[in-house]
Amino acid sequence: MPSLFQRLLSSVVLSLIAMTIFAAESTDGSEPARLPVYSAENPLKIGMLLFDGFEMLDVFGPLEMFGMLGDRVSIVTLGMEPGLVRPRNGPAVQIERDLGDAGQLDLFIIPGGVGTRSLVNNAAMISALKTVSEATPKVASVCTGGALLARTGLLDGLEATTNKLAFDWVVSQGPQVLWIEEARWVDAGKFASSSGVSAGTDLALALIEQYFGRVTAEDVAHRTEYVWNDDPHNDPFARTLEPLEK
């Protein structure tokens, strides 16, 4: 007959086995795709495109949110060549690495801005964006960054959205893309895209939720005192709505 100690021990072991099975099932149930666990030892590698005439909040809204994750992410800025570029009406910011030297990224972010108006016709830039985008598991555009991504052809046949005031111009850069007029952001799998400027911050938190879970995304929003619009369908600036009263 087993001793009290043996019975206690087997009870604990059985409990631990049950908890492990339960935890695994719970994870399977709540997370549709199994993602790697990012940590200081294996940080989420994010590349942020920069160019002359980038829109400041397109870049720094997402970087603020991802940056809050500390050493669980590594952030590198990428461009046609290392050096300083200027946003419209703001200070110069450093491109740290050439697009051709991006290395293996987990997430590549393409911001918008007035600079995209000429870059859509820059064959070297579009080719470099295509190469990096093909090599990266997840690519996100913000605002008119969607025009650059559309020019690679990689969005053809996929749903996407973009800045609402520059909508027609962006559509003209990718007529085969399935552009959505009412969406704060669209996540079409490998390619995600947000509406104008501020919407990139909401998309960034949605991506943080995908990579790190809901609790972490809400914690980042709390620490940045940010009221997260966490519903991709809640688009206060949708083109299908009446224009805002002035």
Added chain:
Amino acid sequence: MPSLFQRLLSSVVLSLIAMTIFAAESTDGSEPARLPVYSAENPLKIGMLLFDGFEMLDVFGPLEMFGMLGDRVSIVTLGMEPGLVRPRNGPAVQIERDLGDAGQLDLFIIPGGVGTRSLVNNAAMISALKTVSEATPKVASVCTGGALLARTGLLDGLEATTNKLAFDWVVSQGPQVLWIEEARWVDAGKFASSSGVSAGTDLALALIEQYFGRVTAEDVAHRTEYVWNDDPHNDPFARTLEPLEK
């Protein structure tokens, strides 16, 4: 007897005089303080402090909003010396001018960030901030930038607010300041201060309303697809509220 032409002329002149009086009265009624009209010829001169360890959105949220005004504003970044500084977890950004060479500003903005933790004890920095703040008609702090401003002593006896998670530390830097625990931002006249990180963007739009009027502020929010929290008393992260559910 006056000719038809003379009668028409005097009628037009009288109408113009009446319209001028009406317009002046209307302006007096809707704008409590007469502000200069800022334009490309006379832009609103904004100085933004930068330092190692600044918080990205503290800086680029407000700059995004002011930057949308184009040549009606001129933006210069200021610091202890020209050159590159890094935010936490983001790319280097350029300080364009020494604080001692700021020139006459209309608005001086002091962001927060992890770098403030050591800067509150940097006598040269605090002295330079005091000099620029004394010479500038309007000074705004964002987040823990309030700790730097408090260390100048210029906030003593005035109402102010700051980041909610770093509240106690900031209070310890300015025990004579009348710190408000529930406020998205506080405008105490010459000195305005916002809560943490994202709150600086809401304050920036409130300042744009002061300088350029309500229609312009709403237009900037619309063009950046930003849902402006325009009520300084609406503070979703107030310390007086229960902690957010996780």
